Amino acid sequence: MNISVLGAGNGGSAVAAQLSLNGHDVSLIKTSQGMHDQHFQAVQKSQAITLVEDGRHVTAPIKRVSRDLSLLRNSQVVILYIQSRYHEPLIRRLKQHLKKGQLLLINPGYLSTAYVLKHLAHLDLTVAEAQSSFLDCRIIKPGIIRVGFRNVRNPLGIFPARHMLNAQNQLDQLGFPFTYLPSVVEAGLHNPNLIVHTVGALMSIPRIERKGAAYCMYHEVFTPSVWRILEALDREKMDVMEQMGAARLPYVEACKLRNTLDESRDAKEVFFWYAGMPTRAKGPSVVDSRYLSEDVPQGLVLLESLGRLLGVQTPVCTGIIHLACAALGRDLRAEGRTVSSLGKDNVLA
Numbered sequence: 001m002n003i004s005v006l007g008a009g010n011g012g013s014a015v016a017a018q019l020s021l022n023g024h025d026v027s028l029i030k031t032s033q034g035m036h037d038q039h040f041q042a043v044q045k046s047q048a049i050t051l052v053e054d055g056r057h058v059t060a061p062i063k064r065v066s067r068d069l070s071l072l073r074n075s076q077v078v079i080l081y082i083q084s085r086y087h088e089p090l091i092r093r094l095k096q097h098l099k100k101g102q103l104l105l106i107n108p109g110y111l112s113t114a115y116v117l118k119h120l121a122h123l124d125l126t127v128a129e130a131q132s133s134f135l136d137c138r139i140i141k142p143g144i145i146r147v148g149f150r151n152v153r154n155p156l157g158i159f160p161a162r163h164m165l166n167a168q169n170q171l172d173q174l175g176f177p178f179t180y181l182p183s184v185v186e187a188g189l190h191n192p193n194l195i196v197h198t199v200g201a202l203m204s205i206p207r208i209e210r211k212g213a214a215y216c217m218y219h220e221v222f223t224p225s226v227w228r229i230l231e232a233l234d235r236e237k238m239d240v241m242e243q244m245g246a247a248r249l250p251y252v253e254a255c256k257l258r259n260t261l262d263e264s265r266d267a268k269e270v271f272f273w274y275a276g277m278p279t280r281a282k283g284p285s286v287v288d289s290r291y292l293s294e295d296v297p298q299g300l301v302l303l304e305s306l307g308r309l310l311g312v313q314t315p316v317c318t319g320i321i322h323l324a325c326a327a328l329g330r331d332l333r334a335e336g337r338t339v340s341s342l343g344k345d346n347v348l349a
Helices: 010-021 037-046 069-074 084-096 113-123 161-171 184-188 193-203 205-210 224-243 251-259 267-275 295-310 315-328
Strands: 002-006 025-029 048-053 056-061 064-066 077-080 103-106 126-130 135-141 144-150 154-159 178-180
Touching: 002 010, 002 069, 010 025, 010 048, 010 056, 010 135, 010 144, 025 069, 037 048, 037 064, 069 084, 077 084, 084 113, 084 295, 103 161, 113 126, 126 161, 126 184, 154 161, 154 184, 154 251, 161 178, 193 205, 193 224, 193 295, 193 315, 224 251, 224 295, 224 315, 251 267, 295 315
Parallel strands: 002 025, 002 077, 025 064, 048 144, 077 103, 103 126, 154 178
Antiparallel strands: 048 056, 126 154, 135 144
16 A cells, blocks of 8 residues: 655654555655754655564664655555644645545544645645554664654544444555544644643653753652642543543543453553553653643634533633643744634534
8 A cells, every 4th residue: 555654753764664564555655844853854765664673673674764745646545644733834835735534543632623624625635643653662873763652552532433334444455453432622732742642741841951960751750649639630621522432431441452462451550561661752851841831822722612612611621721831931822723723613613
């Protein structure tokens, strides 16, 4: 299958490599200037990416490595794998490069299906939103990526629902273990970073600023009191999702679904097993990291906005936004996605 991956950072590069190893014709397309440039140049020169996992090195050829968005027209599936704060500008740019009937997979989603409806409705695309990255990974050297963990299930929402069967037929050929949700709402709002990154990073601020030994948020921050804050935020999210017609599913149950096939395990235990893995990426190393600068405006501001629309109180969410704005010294609501910026009719479609 001809597949284009938009975004040559950690996740996009790793997924492009795995798709190539799975036998697909892959184009890796860089969409930004500045971030991961050395890595991109190395991949462009070698036309390959090496994945390092469990001590093994596997090199995947990448057929096309480019900045040329016109390559998208030849692809059956286009995977958008960039930070969610850049979704709308890029989706707007895709208008002249996509064609009717293509499948656009957005990872992660955060309800970016609404941006597709806002800017690309005339193309009748199939949109798939993913909850989280299929692979936990980091670029360790230009052209080399360490894979720390692979989800055993990757939940996706499909829009419109009438395209579900055809979308499944295409997506199941990619070689990742997908599972399909009733709606993009359940994919977009169960993005784990909305909960774990925002609470974890805010409560990590003193440890981050103390520097010293390399910090791993997942290993240290989720003490019993911090966990209660996480659960309170999670309840607010479930309240909002319930008003949108989605089933109540706690954060830890969504984590268990992605991370283990053993149904007998306790969901909270699964989270702490996952969090405690030695392969967890270090960080954040600065307070102004994507843990706050992406997941607060793109995740929590969206949740707060949906709560206001639906008449659901979200005091913990609002409090975390206030504190994050104060810590970073800027208005994250002004940077964020809301029902208004997405388009109310698009959100409720």
